[in-house]
Amino acid sequence: MGKSDSFPKVASRQEVLAAGHIVPAEGRCIQCGICSFNCPIGIDVRRHAWLGEPVVEAHCLTCGECVRRCPRGVLHFEQLKIFGGSS
Amino acid sequence: MNRYVIVGTGVAGVSAAQAIRATDPAAEITLVSEDPHGFYSRPGLAYYLxxxxxDKQLWLYAKEDWQRLNVRFVAGRATRLLPGEHRLELGPAGALTYDRLLLAVGAKAVRLPVPGADLDGVAYLDTFEDARRLVALARRARSAVVVGGGITSLELTEGLAARKVRVHYLLRGDRYWPAVLDETESRLVEHRLVEDGVHLHYNTELVEVLGRRGRVAAIRTEKGEIIPCDLLAVAIGTRARLELAQQAGLETQRGILVNEQMASSVPDVFAAGDCAQVFDPLTGQWVMETLWNPARWQGYAAGLNMTGYETKYHHRPSFxxxxxxxxxVTIIGSLGGSRDDDLLTIARGESEAWRFGLEGVTLYQTADVNRLRLVVGQxxxxxxxxxxxxxxxxPLQELITDQTDITPIREQLLRADVPLDKLIFNFWQATHPRQRGDQHG
Structure with missing residues (x-):
């Protein structure tokens, strides 16, 4: 298989730290709650996934713990378009 | 005031209640279940194991959610459905009358058909009670035997291994899950299992469970081998709970046949989730699935239709x-598979549609433990x-679900002069710019 570095670059964690959030992909979550259980500041990430809403919470550290732990590839970083248009 | 009765408190039943409440605020909704633990993440049981x-992480609804849903719970087993009288009997718990009823009763693990299968220490993974029992058994078990195939058998194998139980995984054939995986994929999984300390036994059929004082002590194989164990975990498939439906005269095959409105063949009776058999336009067949998200969507569609708000459930490519x-591992659409002696039906987390072989060209790409397999249609x-x-x-979930026309890359795909993954990724970016394209750059 072509190495994954042959893919176009995905926004790095540093890039989303300032202006990013966690987004659940539709139809993947099975509500196991691993994400909420592992969130260091206790955000109920699973609830966001149930409602299909991004984790837009001021306290979210975007530490990526939920993204890494999710066994179903539900959660992803996405950059907020704070200046409008594509980033 | 409309009276709705929902049998089952899994995700299909609760989603139906949500849809009914959203559409008919005055409705009287009754949920009937024999599972004392109510609504929890059934797929999450594997991670609890x-x-x-x-365990407490498995319950996703808080008290306020139930208050908002405003439903009545009846604990008990539905014993008889009388559609002509719009009546559901609950044995000693009495009876309920309804205007519309939903069967969301789910599926049940197929029992092991060998002598000794009723011994204490033979376990399945259907409910929270089963999972709790497995955890208790694992606490005092030194070694376990797992039989079956598909996702659940590995959840059992890995869950027990994680609890420091020595696991013997018995395969009737010469590789793991041939119904869905090809040989390379089976081997990748098997190598990892062996690395994790699991003892794999190929071409091995369990013929008897041997007990001591009513408890599992060993199993005997067809070849006469005796494997001592304190626990036998079984995942040889699931079957829809059809007793109520069949006795009430609903049309059934492997599940309760429903139309696009999730209505059964009998007026005012609907079905959704693991007990329902739905039409899959991609394969042109009626399929069974034991998947959380389709159950949720089916339940919601059923609930809306029960209130008279007509909507269609569109079966998406199984995922x-x-x-x-x-x-x-991500599995999408139809892949075609081989004969699988480890499973009598589909196990949990699966779709029958994966096994269908449609007319297409299969392409592969493998590197280390990474593998990509594509079935390319016209x-x-x-x-x-x-x-x-x-x-x-x-990307592949979206390309297949959206039925994206691949004509622009089909020839290139088949020529295989560009790495498959790169070709697919670039094509997805070009065809799905709004969904995710903005995060790459």
Missing amino acids: SGEIP NVTRLAGLT KTLLGALVMGDQTLSI
């Missing part, structure tokens, strides 16, 4: 992401399996 989450021996991708690196998981 492996110790990744504590799941799971972990097999620590490797993340105009669309028909199926895909992504093992290991999941970069293409969402």
Whole structure:
């Protein structure tokens, strides 16, 4: 298989730290709650996934713990378009 | 005031209640269930078993959610459905009358058909009670035997191994899960299992469970081998709970046949989730699935239709992401498979549609533990399996679900002069710019 570095670059964690959030992909979550259980500041990430809403919470550290732990590839970083248009 | 009765408190039943409440605020909704633990994440049981989450994590609804839903619970077993009288009997708990009724009763693990299968220490993974029992058994078990196939058998194998139980996994054939995986994929999974200390036994059929004082002590194989164990975990498939439906005269095959409105063949009776058999336009067949998200969507569609708000349930290409021996695997659409002696039916987390072989060309790409398999049709991708690196998981889910016309890349795909993954990824970016394209750059 072509190495994954042959893919176009995905926004790095540093890039989303300032202006990013966690987004659940539709139809993947099975509500196991691993994400909420592992969130260091206790955000109920699973609830966001149930409602299909991004984790837009001021306290979210975007530490990526939920993204890494999710066994179903539900959660992803996405950059907020704070200046409008594509980033 | 309309009276709705929902049998089952799994995700299909609760989603139906949500849809009814959203459409008919005055409705009287009654949920009937024999599961004392109510609504919890059934797929999450695997992670409770492996110790990744504590049990309380499995319940996703808070008290306020139930207050908002405003439903009445009846604990008990529905014993008889009388559609002509719009009546559901509950044995000693009495009876309920309804205007519309939903059967969301789910599926049940197929019992092991060998002598000794009723011994204490033979376990399945259907409910929270089963999972709790497995955890208790694992606490005092030194070694376990697992039989079966598909996702559940590995959840059992890995969950028990994570609890420091020595696991013997018995395969009747010469590889793991041939119904869905090809040989390379089976071997990748098997190697990982062996690395994790699991003892794999190929071409081995369990013929008897041997007990001591009513408890499992060993199993005997067809070849006469005796494997001592304190626990036997079984995942040889699931069957829809059809007793109520069949006795009430609903049309059934492997599940309760429903139309696009999730209505059964009998007026005012609907079905959704693991007990329902729905039409899959992609394969042209009626399929059974034991998947959480389709159950949720089906339940919601059923609930809306029960209130008279007409809506269609559109079956999407069957999809799941799971972990097999620590490797993340995405399975989408139809892949075609081989004969699988380890499973009598589909296990949990699966779709029958994956096994259908549609007319297409199969392409592969393998590197280390990463594997990509594509089934390419005339105009669309028909199926895909992504093992290991999941970069293409969402792209392929979207390309297959959206039935994206692949004409622009089909020839190039078949020529295979460009790496498959790169070609697919770039094509997805070009065809799905709004969904995710903005995060790459």
